[in-house]
Amino acid sequence: GENVEQHPSTLSVQEGDSAVIKCTYSDSASNYFPWYKQELGKRPQLIIDIRSNVGEKKDQRIAVTLNKTAKHFSLHITETQPEDSAVYFCAASMGTGTASKLTFGTGTRLQVTL
């Protein structure tokens, strides 16, 4: 089955700096790559996603890049703010929407310090 590896497990940056989280996946059939943010004690929420036919997507301070050949994708957060502190999960999905298996990475705990 699909295996998603995520690095680093923890990341500390100063406010205003950029943060980069990287993920690799094993199954070349994966076609959908979302990123979820989970604040302490709360539910995961989607922050950005990318599909296999796109190489890059940006939404304000957040961007995701996908390299299908290398089977890796990355999350980039620019101008980090204290409210960006959370655990971030990457995920990879294969199959159609009606029969999909969304596999998550192990998470990155991001801490933005003042």
Place this chain on the structure above:
Amino acid sequence: DSGVTQTPKHLITATGQRVTLRCSPRSGDLSVYWYQQSLDQGLQFLIHYYNGEERAKGNILERFSAQQFPDLHSELNLSSLELGDSALYFCASSVTSGGYTGELFFGEGSRLTVL
């Protein structure tokens, strides 16, 4: 509020017991996913139901079972509970088009503690 409702929010039980976790998806969502999140761990995919049918299975133990009912709510049954089953169990629903997996909307989770 994601629109996904999970009950109970907290549950404490003993080893060997059986519990049922319930999930009501967002109105109109046909897909329901179950995930297990242990302390400081990631989200482990358990199972995916679409419109009442099991469609994908992850590393779900044989002691665990799930179903999705005609009204689209879903239940996750955990039996012969062990200490290691203590975790936060999330249900998520999705609109799900025929092509790609859509955004998952997670419930608040059911925290299970096995003593």
